[in-house]
Amino acid sequence: MATQMQLAREGKVTDAMKRVAEEERIPAETIRERVARGSIAICANVNHENLTPRGVGEGLRTKVNANIGTSSTFPDIEPELKKLDEAVRCGADAVMDLSTGNNIDLSRKRIIEHSPIMVGTVPLYQATVRSIKEHGAVVEMTDDDLLETIEAQAKDGADFMTLHCGVTRAAIEHMRAQGRVMDIVSRGGSFIAGWMLHNEQENPLYERYDDILDICEKYDVTISLGDGMRPGCTADATDRAQLTELITLGNLVDRAWKRGVQVMVEGPGHVPYDQIAANMKLEKRLCRNAPFYVLGPLVTDIAPGYDHITSAIGGTLAAVSGADFLCYVTPAEHLALPDIDDVHTGVITARIAAHAADLVKGVPGAREWDLKMAQARKELDWQAQLDLAIDPELAREKRGARNPQDEGACSMCGDYCAVEIIHKYFDKRECPCND
Template sequence: MAAANPKFIAATAHIDDGAVQPLPNSRKVYVTGSRPDLRVPMREVSQSDTPASFGAEKNPPVFVYDTSGPYTDPAATIDIRQGLPSMRGQWVVERGDTEELPGPTSAYGRDRLSDPKLVSLRFDLKRRPRRAKPGMNVTQMHYARRGVVTPEMEFIAIRENQRIEALSELLRRQHRGEAFGASLPKAIAPEFVRDEIARGRAIIPNNINHPETEPMIIGRNFLVKINANIGNSALSSGIQEEVEKMTWSTRWGADTVMDLSTGKNIHETREWIVRNSPVPIGTVPIYQALEKVEGKAEELTWEIYRDTLIEQCEQGVDYFTVHAGVRLPYIPLTAKRMTGIVSRGGSIMAKWCLAHHKESFLYTRFEEICEILKAYDVAFSLGDGLRPGSIYDANDEAQIA
């Protein structure tokens, strides 16, 4: 990866050539669903033939899950200044329950958009943000509980199957074991995906403002998913480097990417990442909110945090880590710890609670946070703000509280 470029210019932004090369001994293939625009990517891995000494047999290819998006497709033209194609945009519009906004509605988003000093850094997004129409619910869980199988659910069913029907029975053999309550069918059907979401056992983290994503699912009855953390800091890295981190992460199999940026131009950096990411992007909104008050946790307010949520929802962030479980009466329980509060989000909210001697606004305003996220179909990741930082502190009163 190239050294950090402090003079990033949007007009000359480009992708690392190494991140867009086809992977060896394999090729990108697509399985088409019930509609022409539902093309599910997979990687067809070629196998060498069995040697003559073992039977001289030609071996079929193996199909595997592929998170790399168009970056490893030789037929795709990659230009990070344009972003990835809007795969899900038409699906969102067809449902008729969202509306296009005239522009960013968060105060911070409007300020950044109108700042002439940021023109050279800004991603030139032509599309306007969307949100749910008044009184409408646009979450995949809502559709699932109404019995609706969405294109996203069909996409996921095809993707999770990985064309397993093409494998021989020998390769599908599974050892006996304890399922621990899991219910794994031999083949994943769209209706199974819908049912798992309706039951609350799985989620599709796909913001309506991130139509570039290839739908994926997280749940106990589906394939294991891997997250990758990226992010700039006040000391190093810039926009170009963060986009490269994202593309390399997805190339090597990251199913989701968490942007933990705390440095300069967080808003612009995130826009470039989201527009070029084929996988869901997550953040910890309290990190950016803290930057807005110059790192002074006690000066955080619900209004600043709420504006940050809306800003990021309209950019297309797919899931948020929210440390709503850090409550005022639990904080003294950490006093006897060897390593204290090691969660950054947890320590930020603990400092705020002690400074104001009040419950965290993430806790008291949790229902309002839910309503905001519901309007964009953004998922929660509940942050473990009082997790232990050492074996000495493990399973202590603060963690269990």
């Protein structure tokens, strides 16, 4: 079975491309052209049966991902399925199953069966858990263990996979030579780096990349090239290790595209505000405009409990500067496994950041949404305002709790509402310029 990229190169507009085009208000032929050259990825595993396809990349609405999944502390899958439902309800475009708890296979299968949106996975997590359980240590993992895990997750219907192929011995040596405050903070990056240092071998995900491409081509899995060397604090941003990995990822993008395998590239991390635009431009240049998927970036390290905000600040600039896909950050980041309320807040906050960028990028429909809200506010049409709100339930709750019934103005201004005043005195007079 051919991949979306292979079919696009043959000049075929697939059903998935048509659905993406309809959602994005862009001609289907434009979607096909961009899928063919790799600047758009349609993450749609052939075995994900109830998926509504969505595109990530050039000219499209900035997408939002929500992370869910079990942990060794909270191994029950049921709360994660409720988080999935909440993420979908709040408008997430994708979820990633980061499960490391009991029965990872069952957790993944249930999430994929339950999800109408894209599902991503991190095969290295499961391979590591398996190695620890069977052999007592992650360093006993074999490259065949990794490939078997990738194949199993692809067969189950994972639409995209984070693969830490760019964590090479050269990148680790550059990190050691330059020095870092926080070394490696990526969980997958630390797993594979520990394996490499213990075994004194190159990264098997890098050395067996052609075998990985075989699997991803078979199931049309989009590779999300993981940023295992991403900075975990602003002091480590844009250093030699991060950029060495990024150069490697650019080469791996080329190799995937030659096979007709779709690919995205993952990016930082914790980045000072004044370095974000440069990071986005570097990725787009080195990776030939492949879709860019970023965590944040978080613009400061001092706000645990509010990192959804530090992430949104960076996410908007990142998307304006070229990022295509924002991974949400919740108020629980750096503190705990997020609960369902954290998921809600994380998705809505990331969507606000994405929409703010889409206004600047001229994404179809973005400005129209804001204009409708402005018109509703001018008319003091509260029903329209609440319907147009990105989080209608919260808006209705605030409006209903703090305003008299059927009051035209809000309780912030009361009798001195600027909108009511200007309606009374300005709109009833003819404009002097008409004289």
